[in-house]
Amino acid sequence: MSFKSLGLSEPLLRAISKKGYETPSPIQAKAIPPVLEGKDVLASAQTGTGKTAGFTLPLLHYLSENPKQKFRPIRALILTPTRELAAQVYANVKEYSEFLNLRSAVIFGGVNQKPQIATIRQGIDILVATPGRLIDLQSQGALSLKRIEVFVLDEADRMLDMGFLRDIERVMKLMPEKRQNLMFSATFSKEIKKLAYSILNNPVQVEATPENTAVEVIEQKVYRVAKSKKTGLIIKLISDGNWKQVLVFTRTKHGANRLCEKMKKAGISAAAIHGNKSQGARTKALAGFKSSKIRVLVATDIAARGLDIPLLPHVINFELPNISEDYVHRIGRTGRAGASGEAISLVSADETTYLRDIQKLIDTKIPVEIVEGFEPDPNASTEPIKQGQNANRNRGRNSNSNKSVKSKNSNRNKNRNRRRNNDKRN
Ligand code: ADP
Ligand code: MG
Numbered sequence: 001m002s003f004k005s006l007g008l009s010e011p012l013l014r015a016i017s018k019k020g021y022e023t024p025s026p027i028q029a030k031a032i033p034p035v036l037e038g039k040d041v042l043a044s045a046q047t048g049t050g051k052t053a054g055f056t057l058p059l060l061h062y063l064s065e066n067p068k069q070k071f072r073p074i075r076a077l078i079l080t081p082t083r084e085l086a087a088q089v090y091a092n093v094k095e096y097s098e099f100l101n102l103r104s105a106v107i108f109g110g111v112n113q114k115p116q117i118a119t120i121r122q123g124i125d126i127l128v129a130t131p132g133r134l135i136d137l138q139s140q141g142a143l144s145l146k147r148i149e150v151f152v153l154d155e156a157d158r159m160l161d162m163g164f165l166r167d168i169e170r171v172m173k174l175m176p177e178k179r180q181n182l183m184f185s186a187t188f189s190k191e192i193k194k195l196a197y198s199i200l201n202n203p204v205q206v207e208a209t210p211e212n213t214a215v216e217v218i219e220q221k222v223y224r225v226a227k228s229k230k231t232g233l234i235i236k237l238i239s240d241g242n243w244k245q246v247l248v249f250t251r252t253k254h255g256a257n258r259l260c261e262k263m264k265k266a267g268i269s270a271a272a273i274h275g276n277k278s279q280g281a282r283t284k285a286l287a288g289f290k291s292s293k294i295r296v297l298v299a300t301d302i303a304a305r306g307l308d309i310p311l312l313p314h315v316i317n318f319e320l321p322n323i324s325e326d327y328v329h330r331i332g333r334t335g336r337a338g339a340s341g342e343a344i345s346l347v348s349a350d351e352t353t354y355l356r357d358i359q360k361l362i363d364t365k366i367p368v369e370i371v372e373g374f375e376p377d378p379n380a381s382t383e384p385i386k387q388g389q390n391a392n393r394n395r396g397r398n399s400n401s402n403k404s405v406k407s408k409n410s411n412r413n414k415n416r417n418r419r420r421n422n423d424k425r426n
Pocket of ligand 2: 051154
């Protein structure tokens with residue numbers, strides 16, 4: 001299978017080879033043909049499997065092969081849940097369209113809207129946007145979606161998790177009824193199917209499950225440790241192991257900041273990434289981490305999800321997530337593309353229930369170790385940190401992205417509420 005045999009045009013093939021891709025990934029091979037045929041498509045495949053090119057390449061092909069002369073109304077809209085993802089998708093659009101006569105722009109909140117409006121005014125074919133800023137600029141009359149021919153909903157599961165359903169519905173009303181719709185998602189839950197049903201017309205459904213699922217190639221380890229000794233232990237692990245690119249998860253924004261400061265004091269370059277950080281700070285942190293200038297990136301779940309940070313050797317859960325499914329998403333950041341990785345969790349007594357639930361979800365007993373000098377506190381309570389939030393933990397949302405992850409029970413509403421609470425914190 002080659003990109004050429006998928007029927008993509010010469011300028012696209014040139015951009016693809018410039019990017020260094022040799023063969024289409026499984027989800028690309030499955031999604032590109034029906035998108036090229038103009039069909040509505042629902043595609044699901046794990047994070048990191050190349051979904052962006054799966055919709056961008058055929059979209060660019062269509063737009064360039066069917067040019068609109070004279071003026072440029074916005075013909076394609078790509079909706080993504082976060083600023084980082086919007087920027088990432090936009091960067092891809094730019095790269096793949098390098099040899100085509102197409103113009104694109106990206107808009108998201110948290111930055112000055114004036115330059116965004118100015119770019120749109122000049123005429124663009126493709127708009128990458130987050131829902132908030134899109135609706136904002138549309139209602140100001142700065143842009144029109146009346147000429148949209150292709151609508152892409154990227155990271156659809158994340159969109160739902162972040163509570164963007166209403167916004168999506170609003171955006172849909174702004175577009176002409178006759179259009180092509182594409183929906184891409186990492187997971188394939190009942191909610192996603194429901195959303196797909198309301199957005200897509202006779203969709204072709206494609207899925208790709210990697211042979212080696214994440215959990216199987218990731219070496220998981222739990223360190224039992226006293227809560228007060230976690231910072232000391234994480235610094236020791238990173239220093240002793242001389243680990244270079246470490247993604248650390250904390251449960252709260254403040255926790256992320258605090259840990260980041262302590263790391264820096266210990267001489268380990270670190271940056272935090274979460275919802276309270278300015279766009280500039282987040283972009284800078286991510287760039288520093290990717291280029292290995294920053295050794296440790298401390299993130300909350302929301303901030304990290306969907307980010308394209310390839311092949312991380314080490315992921316550390318400074319705290320376990322209270323939603324078991326987030327554990328799977330977190331450790332999915334290591335061992336991507338089949339390379340092996342290590343996922344470490346620092347677990348204090350009050351996280352015992354979380355650990356039990358996670359092990360139940362992934363159907364695996366994670367090996368436990370204790371490091372001398374960082375022993376768990378024998379007197380600490382095993383009660384979860386916040387009572388009342390823990391009922392019906394981790395049920396439902398069966399993620400298709402992982403074979404070995406089994407969701408045994410379903411209690412979606414409660415889970416969604418918990419998630420909403422979590423989002424506020426992130
Ligand atoms: P997803 O949206 O599925 O999480 P991305 O589209 O962000 O994945 O792609 C993940 C990484 O894989 C990116 O770094 C991208 O450049 C790379 N990639 C995508 N397609 C290919 C390909 N065909 N060959 C090699 N690398 C690819
Ligand atoms: Mg993606």
